[in-house]
Amino acid sequence: MPELPRGCEVTALSMLLAFHHIEVDKMTLAEEVERNPQAYSYQDGQVHFGNPYNGFVGSMYTFDEPGLGVYHGPITSLAKKHAPNLQVVDFTGEDFKEVKRHISEGHPVWVIINSHYKHLPKEQFETWQTEDGPLDITYRQHAVLITGYDEEKVYFNDPLNYRSSAPIKDFIAAWEQMGKQSITMYE
Numbered sequence: 001m002p003e004l005p006r007g008c009e010v011t012a013l014s015m016l017l018a019f020h021h022i023e024v025d026k027m028t029l030a031e032e033v034e035r036n037p038q039a040y041s042y043q044d045g046q047v048h049f050g051n052p053y054n055g056f057v058g059s060m061y062t063f064d065e066p067g068l069g070v071y072h073g074p075i076t077s078l079a080k081k082h083a084p085n086l087q088v089v090d091f092t093g094e095d096f097k098e099v100k101r102h103i104s105e106g107h108p109v110w111v112i113i114n115s116h117y118k119h120l121p122k123e124q125f126e127t128w129q130t131e132d133g134p135l136d137i138t139y140r141q142h143a144v145l146i147t148g149y150d151e152e153k154v155y156f157n158d159p160l161n162y163r164s165s166a167p168i169k170d171f172i173a174a175w176e177q178m179g180k181q182s183i184t185m186y187e
Helices: 008-019 026-032 072-082 096-104 168-177
Strands: 041-043 046-048 087-090 109-114 125-130 133-138 141-149 153-157 165-167 182-186
Touching: 008 026, 008 072, 008 109, 008 141, 008 182, 026 072, 072 087, 072 109, 072 182, 096 109, 096 141, 096 168, 096 182, 109 168, 153 168, 165 168
Parallel strands: 046 125
Antiparallel strands: 041 046, 087 182, 109 141, 109 182, 125 133, 141 153, 153 165
């Protein structure tokens, strides 16, 4: 905020890059992230909009226009572009023990979560008709950079500065609900 109301994904990526002494402004990343060109429409009681797995959906720059965000694939591609000398690892779908392993080895982990940091009820989701078929999304989607954990909490850098930690069980449940999306990088 304020430049990127929906830019948590690229802002968290800029934090991960900065950890590795790669200074790339969030605004540069916002310009470069792959976009999903599908326009928003509402037809026959259904939202038709883009698939965030394919690129950033809608406007990142204002809440006055429809938008959502982007998932791990386009962020991984952007990370590889800016960190060509590092191993960029997209381990989406793996168990949380892999997140813990990377953190224990000193590698912060970019993740998709939700802004409540806990499992969301079904009514927080809606089904969009995308170019790849129906997809359940939530406007509570969020991205953070995990920096640590202990038996009780997960610690993270939050682009919106909502919080810096959350109960580990709640955090894992939310992360799993959002598809276990995880990226890190190292030498």
